[in-house]
Amino acid sequence: MSRSSEPTRERIVQAANALFYSEGIRRVSVDEVAAKAGLTKRTLYYHFKSKDDLVAAYLAARDQPNLALFRKWFSETEGGVPGKVEAIFKNLARSARHPKWKGCGFLRTSAELANMPGHPAIRIGAAHKKKFEDWLRATFAEQGVKDPLKLARQILLLLDGSFAVVLLHRDASYMETAGEAARTLIETVLRKPRHRRG
Amino acid sequence: MSRSSEPTRERIVQAANALFYSEGIRRVSVDEVAAKAGLTKRTLYYHFKSKDDLVAAYLAARDQPNLALFRKWFSETEGGVPGKVEAIFKNLARSARHPKWKGCGFLRTSAELANMPGHPAIRIGAAHKKKFEDWLRATFAEQGVKDPLKLARQILLLLDGSFAVVLLHRDASYMETAGEAARTLIETVLRKPRHRRG
DNA sequence: GTATGTATACTAACCAGTGAATATACACAA
DNA sequence: TTGTGTATATTCACTGGTTAGTATACATAC
Numbered sequence: 001m002s003r004s005s006e007p008t009r010e011r012i013v014q015a016a017n018a019l020f021y022s023e024g025i026r027r028v029s030v031d032e033v034a035a036k037a038g039l040t041k042r043t044l045y046y047h048f049k050s051k052d053d054l055v056a057a058y059l060a061a062r063d064q065p066n067l068a069l070f071r072k073w074f075s076e077t078e079g080g081v082p083g084k085v086e087a088i089f090k091n092l093a094r095s096a097r098h099p100k101w102k103g104c105g106f107l108r109t110s111a112e113l114a115n116m117p118g119h120p121a122i123r124i125g126a127a128h129k130k131k132f133e134d135w136l137r138a139t140f141a142e143q144g145v146k147d148p149l150k151l152a153r154q155i156l157l158l159l160d161g162s163f164a165v166v167l168l169h170r171d172a173s174y175m176e177t178a179g180e181a182a183r184t185l186i187e188t189v190l191r192k193p194r195h196r197r198g
Numbered sequence: 199m200s201r202s203s204e205p206t207r208e209r210i211v212q213a214a215n216a217l218f219y220s221e222g223i224r225r226v227s228v229d230e231v232a233a234k235a236g237l238t239k240r241t242l243y244y245h246f247k248s249k250d251d252l253v254a255a256y257l258a259a260r261d262q263p264n265l266a267l268f269r270k271w272f273s274e275t276e277g278g279v280p281g282k283v284e285a286i287f288k289n290l291a292r293s294a295r296h297p298k299w300k301g302c303g304f305l306r307t308s309a310e311l312a313n314m315p316g317h318p319a320i321r322i323g324a325a326h327k328k329k330f331e332d333w334l335r336a337t338f339a340e341q342g343v344k345d346p347l348k349l350a351r352q353i354l355l356l357l358d359g360s361f362a363v364v365l366l367h368r369d370a371s372y373m374e375t376a377g378e379a380a381r382t383l384i385e386t387v388l389r390k391p392r393h394r395r396g
Numbered sequence: 397g398t399a400t401g402t403a404t405a406c407t408a409a410c411c412a413g414t415g416a417a418t419a420t421a422c423a424c425a426a
Numbered sequence: 427t428t429g430t431g432t433a434t435a436t437t438c439a440c441t442g443g444t445t446a447g448t449a450t451a452c453a454t455a456c
Contacts, residue, residue, distance in 0.1 A: 102313070113222075161356055180352070184386055228445080238403055
């Protein structure tokens with residue numbers, strides 16, 4: 001691990017991020033990534049042992065910032081948990097309306113690599129989603145929700161569903177619809193702590 | 199449109215269906231499809247003007263059977279609408295546990311072609327989902343649901359979300375979780391026909 | 397003998413990965 | 427201070443294979 005090579009590696013990952021996310025990993029060649037990073041393919045292969053390795057690095061670089069953004073949207077919203085979760089969807093809708101938006105990089109990669117179930121990139125994507133699921137689960141548990149894991153998974157289904165649907169229809173309003181559904185599911189559980197039929 | 203060429207074209211679409219769905223459309227070459235169909239690439243290009251054209255035909259062929267299956271699962275289930283919709287998710291979970299299952303062909307194609315928004319195949323996928331959404335909307339409308347379109351979209355978000363999540367985690371139980379969420383959303387709307395806060 | 401349909405053989409481009417050489421930096425000995 | 431070795435970092439040029447699409451010719455039917 002030399003000190004000076006870190007920026008180079010970082011630049012390659014940035015270039016890979018821009019190209020893989022916007023064009024798809026099978027559509028983009030290693031040469032294109034190298035060109036975008038301003039160096040030769042051979043140099044790229046000095047820092048990454050294969051294209052698959054580069055793809056994994058591309059997704060690994062998206063993990064942290066992505067989660068941080070969700071937590072920020074949640075925490076900066078006033079009010080209770082239902083509204084805070086709904087705010088995540090509202091913010092997502094806003095970002096999905098940007099012309100360069102192309103859905104969720106993790107989900108798109110898992111769709112592209114559906115024939116390679118154990119691929120490192122898919123594992124990184126799965127771990128990413130699990131982290132978010134677990135954060136939601138903990139949040140709901142603090143609210144005294146009876147089955148916080150189930151509720152967390154339902155919210156994630158709506159979240160990932162909205163990525164898929166909005167990418168297909170190019171209609172970001174589905175994200176707001178998903179947010180309303182999330183609010184309904186959370187409120188339903190919060191309102192019946194003991195007895196049935198509120 | 200000659201009479202005798204129909205079976206050939208059909209055989210090509212079948213081969214494309216098997217390969218594109220299982221391996222992904224960018225991974226599979228036209229030569230492979232032709233070989234699987236038992237003919238040469240040149241013959242394939244006699245029936246389809248380009249690979250994009252073939253991809254569109256592959257998805258068009260999935261449209262009808264797919265919708266028919268959903269309607270069958272719905273209609274063969276006893277009880278009310280919430281249980282009938284939940285049954286769709288249960289049946290989907292069962293099919294998702296088969297080893298050859300690779301998610302939703304329409305969504306995976308839209309993920310692979312995310313950089314080509316107007317692609318014919320994406321339009322076919324969008325139309326397919328809209329048909330299902332509209333069928334659900336009509337079904338909910340018959341039940342006197344106040345905003346049947348919104349509810350139909352929420353169910354579709356759960357449906358497509360479960361495709362994406364199960365493909366990523368390879369855990370079909372998410373589909374049953376989605377089914378429960380769908381039931382909750384439908385029952386919530388059916389139970390409050392007039393006033394707020396039950 | 398003309399429409400339809402199929403096959404052989406080809407083009408031109410692309411693509412993941414590598415061999416061999418080179419440049420740079422820095423440690424340490426003279 | 428200068429010379430030398432070594433690990434790091436980068437480039438050029440290449441290979442072997444793949445790919446979408448085509449030019450041309452041949453077959454078959456009616």
